[in-house]
Amino acid sequence: MWGGRFASGPSAIMREINASIPFDKALWRQDIAASKAHVAMLAAQGIVSAEDAAAIAGGLDAIAGEYEANGVPENWDLEDIHMVTESRLAELIGPAAGRLHTARSRNDQVATDFKLWVRDAIDQADAGLQALQVALVTRAGEHAASIMPGFTHLQVAQPVTLGHHLMAYYEMAARDRSRFADCRARLSQCPLGSAALAGTGFPIDRDATAKALGFDAPTRNSLDGVSDRDFAIDYLMAATQTSLHLSRLAEEFIIWASQPFGFVTLPDSLSTGSSIMPQKKNPDAAELVRGHSGRIVGALTSLLVTMKGLPLAYSKDMQDDKVPVFEAAGLLTLCLAAMTGMVEGATFRTERMRAAAELGYATATDLADWLVRQANIPFREAHHITGAAVKLAESRGIALDALPLADLQAIDARITDAVFAALSVDASVASRASYGGTAPEQVKARVADARVALGLE
Ligand code: ARG
Numbered sequence: 285m286w287g288g289r290f291a292s293g294p295s296a297i298m299r300e301i302n303a304s305i306p307f308d309k310a311l312w313r314q315d316i317a318a319s320k321a322h323v324a325m326l327a328a329q330g331i332v333s334a335e336d337a338a339a340i341a342g343g344l345d346a347i348a349g350e351y352e353a354n355g356v357p358e359n360w361d362l363e364d365i366h367m368v369t370e371s372r373l374a375e376l377i378g379p380a381a382g383r384l385h386t387a388r389s390r391n392d393q394v395a396t397d398f399k400l401w402v403r404d405a406i407d408q409a410d411a412g413l414q415a416l417q418v419a420l421v422t423r424a425g426e427h428a429a430s431i432m433p434g435f436t437h438l439q440v441a442q443p444v445t446l447g448h449h450l451m452a453y454y455e456m457a458a459r460d461r462s463r464f465a466d467c468r469a470r471l472s473q474c475p476l477g478s479a480a481l482a483g484t485g486f487p488i489d490r491d492a493t494a495k496a497l498g499f500d501a502p503t504r505n506s507l508d509g510v511s512d513r514d515f516a517i518d519y520l521m522a523a524t525q526t527s528l529h530l531s532r533l534a535e536e537f538i539i540w541a542s543q544p545f546g547f548v549t550l551p552d553s554l555s556t557g558s559s560i561m562p563q564k565k566n567p568d569a570a571e572l573v574r575g576h577s578g579r580i581v582g583a584l585t586s587l588l589v590t591m592k593g594l595p596l597a598y599s600k601d602m603q604d605d606k607v608p609v610f611e612a613a614g615l616l617t618l619c620l621a622a623m624t625g626m627v628e629g630a631t632f633r634t635e636r637m638r639a640a641a642e643l644g645y646a647t648a649t650d651l652a653d654w655l656v657r658q659a660n661i662p663f664r665e666a667h668h669i670t671g672a673a674v675k676l677a678e679s680r681g682i683a684l685d686a687l688p689l690a691d692l693q694a695i696d697a698r699i700t701d702a703v704f705a706a707l708s709v710d711a712s713v714a715s716r717a718s719y720g721g722t723a724p725e726q727v728k729a730r731v732a733d734a735r736v737a738l739g740l741e
């Protein structure tokens with residue numbers, strides 16, 4: 285297709301390094317849609333005849349049928365999906381096929397195809413995140429009052445509710461969805477018609493092709509139109525942030541499923557056994573979600589480094605934009621589905637969680653606060669008194685509220701019977717009713733808001 289000025293054909297190495305068909309065949313649907321929009325516009329503008337345009341559109345439909353049934357043939361000599369499709373079109377309809385490439389270049393063609401592909405990937409990520417949110421909200425609603433230890437430094441800090449903990453991930457997913465929505469809004473300009481880099485002398489209608497392909501408008505600068513890959517980077521940034529959230533959730537499930545914690549039993553369907561240790565049930569899916577986030581970060585890094593320092597407009601380096609995006613999108617879909625399944629199928633061992641909060645002295649802050657409020661003791665002194673009470677309870681292996689009043693009074697005489705109401709883990713979480721706090725009534729209210737936002741109510 286560019287042999288006119290060459291005396292010899294490419295070497296085997298040139299063919300191999302140049303061929304993108306092994307991976308860009310994934311763009312075939314977008315490529316055919318963009319070609320159909322282009323040829324319809326060319327006909328409407330009188331640039332090609334209605335007859336040729338009809339033959340081209342019919343041929344493209346036939347090719348779509350072939351690809352659907354048999355896959356895309358991988359001919360390295362034809363380089364990429366654009367040339368593979370165009371050459372098949374020539375086989376099917378003859379010389380009229382040669383008119384399809386009027387007033388366009390593979391540079392604006394690939395930019396358009398790739399944007400369309402990324403737009404679909406955004407929609408898929410959003411659907412996956414929404415499903416995860418539904419699972420989180422559902423389980424959070426069931427466990428709005430289930431007590432667990434809240435951690436800082438992975439040390440027991442204060443009691444929280446499991447529903448509150450799960451809703452933290454709902455919020456992360458909400459931000460992830462808004463990042464993908466931003467990315468979708470920003471990619472809404474169509475590069476088609478930018479041609480090789482400078483635009484075209486043909487009287488094309490760029491608004492028509494932009495509209496036909498579901499974009500808001502054409503890109504405003506042809507150099508930018510063919511050389512912009514921000515949309516792919518934006519997508520990978522949003523995917524990376526999402527994968528970090530999934531990795532943190534996966535990590536928590538891994539810790540919670542360990543025997544010393546025993547907070548959760550993972551669904552059998554998302555666990556594996558060991559070939560040597562019969563007792564083992566391993567959280568492999570969660571570990572792979574944690575692992576795959578590294579590959580998604582890697583995909584972002586790869587494209588950032590590819591684009592850094594490229595002069596305007598198109599350079600062939602940009603052909604390497606696709607593999608990282610395709611890989612990250614596949615992994616993200618899988619990881620979202622795995623974590624959604626894990627949240628849905630987890631059996632939470634709420635009695636173990638409650639015991640860990642009680643024996644972890646998670647209500648020590650409540651005792652100190654009680655001393656400040658009820659006995660008017662300065663907080664620093666209250667902190668010290670409480671430390672002594674924790675030490676005593678710990679030495680006996682009992683919860684704070686299991687200490688007899690007499691023993692507490694031996695530590696500080698100002699402690700009265702009324703303290704016990706503040707020492708239970710239930711009283712502790714109920715007291716944290718500030719907006720966004722862990723009190724069950726707050727968690728229920730946030731779950732109710734979320735259910736409305738998700739369209740579940
Ligand atoms: N396969 C190429 C890519 O993915 C298409 C654009 C080729 N353009 C060119 N001038 N060689 O980027």
